[in-house]
Amino acid sequence: MWALNDQTILKESVDAYNKDHPDEKITLRLFAGDDYKQKLRVAFGANQAPDIFFSWGGGALDDYVKAGKVDTLTDAQVDLLRFTPSVLKSATFDGQVYGVPANGLAPVVLYYNKKVFKDAGVEAPKTYDDLLTDVKKLKGAGVTPISLAANSKWPTLMYLEYLLDREGGSDVFDGIASGNASGWKDASVTAANTRLQELAKAGAFGDNASSVSYDQGASTALLYTGKAGMELMGTWEYANLVKAAPDFVKKDLGYVAFPSLSGGKGDAKDIVGNPSNFLSLNSKSKNKSAALTYFKNYVLNDSQVDAYLAAGSVPPVNKLDSKLAAVKSADDKKWLTFVYDLVQNSPNFQLSWDQALSSDQADPLLTNVDKSFLRQIKPEEFGTNMSKAAQ
Structure with a gap:
């Protein structure tokens, strides 16, 4: 799995998965943002891309989709219905979903x-x-x-x-x-x-x-x-x-x-903004079953949701009201509720143009x-x- 080096909470989900699956561990490599896109392009071009890769969705992800390098994901595989619909839009092309949201709105x-x-x-x-x-x-x-x-x-x-x-x-x-x-x-x-x-x-x-x-x-x-x-x-x-x-x-x-x-x-x-970043599955991966288990049970699960809220970030999952109500800091609760309501009430969440194109x-x-x-x-x-x- 490849991701950015500032994704500390995401890293915790990998650690939790690896603890539970010692025989099918995920090897996580982290990169600086400026270098990442180029390294990923080179890796795909050389057929050396990771099983799971991090992206912003939008046009850059669609480039890989059109090249046949990304697997579709279904609700049965990864429980898509738990995610905010307007956020999934940025990883949806021709009605098919190609990534799961992996961090905060x-x-x-x-x-x-x-x-x-x-x-x-x-x-x-x-x-x-x-x-x-x-x-x-x-x-x-x-x-x-x-x-x-x-x-x-x-x-x-x-x-x-x-x-x-x-x-x-x-x-x-x-x-x-x-x-x-x-x-x-x-x-x-x-x-x-x-x-x-x-x-x-x-x-x-x-x-x-x-x-x-x-x-x-x-x-x-x-x-x-x-x-x-x-x-x-x-x-x-x-x-x-x-x-x-x-x-x-x-x-x-x-x-x-x-x-x-x-x-x-x-x-x-x-x-407008970044609805979320996404994790996608390399269509040539030989570890698809393990990857789907990670997506479904460890990406934005209960403990991940709690960790993002504690960091002042709202994860793109539905039915957060009870968790928001339990936030102890009044300032954080007000902020998190503002962001959550903003997204839940928005008819359209436009991905930043430089990522969408x-x-x-x-x-x-x-x-x-x-x-x-x-x-x-x-x-x-x-x-x-x-x-x-x-x-």
Whole structure:
């Protein structure tokens, strides 16, 4: 089995399986995220891929599925019905499931600093117009309205993902992801880029966003030190904030869903992000029975669910209400319930575009997102450029 080196709770499931199956142990290899995708591609190309492999679902997994390298999974084999349906979508192709969710839900939410908001006289935005109003007031109060690690590019993509969903609805990107290159020229794609540039022009992200990268924790620090009012980020940021600034989490951390958009076709309950990561089965594996036993009985079983909840992460399984009610920390319970309800009530959970699209589109996507953010291209040029990249 191959996975990423930050998957410590997932590793515990392997340890538990190995303890119970000393004659059919799983050998787990862990990799850094930047290297993993390339190593997996090379391994499959050389017919040396692992029996079980970790992925983000979406386009990259579908590439392997189309090449006949991944086995389908059924409810009878791995008890699929226990998982959140909107999450399974990212590992479902042509009606067949090719991966089991293996870790916590990671929708993207809007975090805010309650003290900064109070001092500036603003409230958490419910609509896009509210967001623009908050940006102007926070800027006037001398703080960066929204912390953004634009140097890393993928945090900027989160805005475009939400803005397109709110503008045109989930069908627009679903069409693009299914191979319709002309979908990039849809009017809602241009409108989403127009709004992204509108936010940048209004000073929403300050003057130095392009010099801020995410991995060093700089954008996170701007929020909890009060130098920024908001930050749009995945739910993993909660754990980062608890670790870096526990007092801030207890006193001043707020969070809401991304604002709705008046006149847009999208459902305000739609969310974007990483529904989960997945474990899939190599179609050439000689250990399929053992792998399926691991999937069914050890991946996100009761003890795994408890471990993820204790780490501030909501696993993508149904009927969590009683476990959430038993969480001792009031702050954690409020947070976990917020995330759980967000996902359970969402009609659509869109996988991040750079994961949903095939690997040959991911780099042009991030390049053009950055160009749009910097206003180096016109809003309509984004769609034109991406349409060419998708052909």
